[in-house]
Amino acid sequence: METYQYSKSKELFERAAKVIPGGIYGHLGPANGCFIPKEAFPFFSDHAEGAYFWDVDGNRFIDYMCAYGPNILGYNDPDVDRAAMEQAKRGNCVVSPSSVMIDFAEELVSTVAMADWAFFAKNGGDVTSLAIMTARAATNRKKTILVRGNYHGVAPWTQGHGCGGVLAEELSNNLYVDWNDYEQVENLVKKYPGEIACFMSTPYWHGNFVENQLPAREYWQKIRKLCTDNGIVLAIDDVRCGFRLDMEGSDHYFGLKRISCVSARRLRTAGMCPRSAGWRNCAMP
């Protein structure tokens, strides 16, 4: 069987390695992206259309990754691109926001069941950090319960021990539980009465190197009640899960009410560049 060849990718990587750390850094690169073996992966794309992309050697691929999430309508979707171009021509990075921001916020608030407001940011990590800050401000507490292995961005508080440049002090208010283990959450709430500002988790488990996993029946209902009873802000990170389970929000899928803060990223809708959005109802917690 004839397999794809990647000579141009290799050539470009040699150029890249001279001027870019690691050649291609982060999860798009061969190291963190776990290209095993690296000879079987394209390093650089040339163009994309619909569900496909082509690498610099002319090999065609189906992008099952949807560009790591946002490209649910495919590449170069004509409606999306036309609307984006129209807005760009009207003014790009203008000092004042466009009125389209209101249209977009109204669209999100009417679509997402729990949303009262919409808030835009440049990536998911900014929104999860904002959620933590909001929870701390609302409760005047310091600690956050996080699910071990969940991804909430690249800010120091989201990283694990041992990541270069991350101080123990930056993680000192993080408490960790295993996914889907209500008792662990309950035990921490008992152990730190009046100290926990926020419980943050993705709505379902999508860890690295494991299959996605839904929570146990009634898990979220029990967590919701525990948070409400103890004045803890419940933050569901829908950055990667948004619109997968339910167009009205993952919290809606699980039948939750009054989620305090949810975020979704890389929304690519008519007239908006890929961005993140946060929305919340006004009640805390």
Add this chain to the structure above:
Amino acid sequence: MTNQTAKAYINLNGVLRCLPYVCALDQPAKELISGRNLTIQFKVRNGPIARLVFENGICRFEKGKGKSQIKLNFSSPEHFNRMMEGKANPSISKGLLKIGFLTKEFMQLTKRMEYYLKPDPALLADPSFREVNTILTFYVAFHSLAEVGMHDPVGVQVMKHVKRGVLAAAIEHTDVKVMLKLSPGSIEVVSKDDDLPVCRLRFASVDKTYEVLSGKLDFLTAIGFGDVRMEGFMPVMQTVEHILPMVNTYLA
């Protein structure tokens, strides 16, 4: 941000642990231990204990205390670390009559080790010297890695929730290999035949290993070029990737 206790464990179980490799790879070192049969115990209060056994022209390292002809005591991890820097002497509780071995052969052995591990840069132009330097550095780095995981405060945090499995780190086309066994709260070097690895970290050659360990080629780029290959169960690999840079802090 080094911790003195962790440093003592690294100095004994990571650095001195590799003296047997010096004795195996370096002809002058081999000659120094020829015909010498004795054991030196290093006991660090609130720190590690281990022995170097010299027997029939072979040197081996054993963790823990045991029958020894020479016993060296250190009042604290700091004391031991100062001795490793040549700034302090041990207390000898046994073996005063054999002190000649300590002051002559053993001192020369440690100098042979230093000759390879802290080399004159000009020597590295010689391929055969560079090969020994690289192999010894590789052994020191991966043995020290286990000590960082067990004794450095951050390393201990990293190890709390690791996945279980054995990682094999090796240099291709040689028999140089270190196996690390990980489980929650534990990481240790195991013998080559103890367990089947769940993941492998393979350096393409001695030269590429030298480039990576000396910082001339960064680890991520080396993976992109195929000079370092990862395969198998990645969660175990990622733990080692987190701890490996911390080893540099102690050995620098």
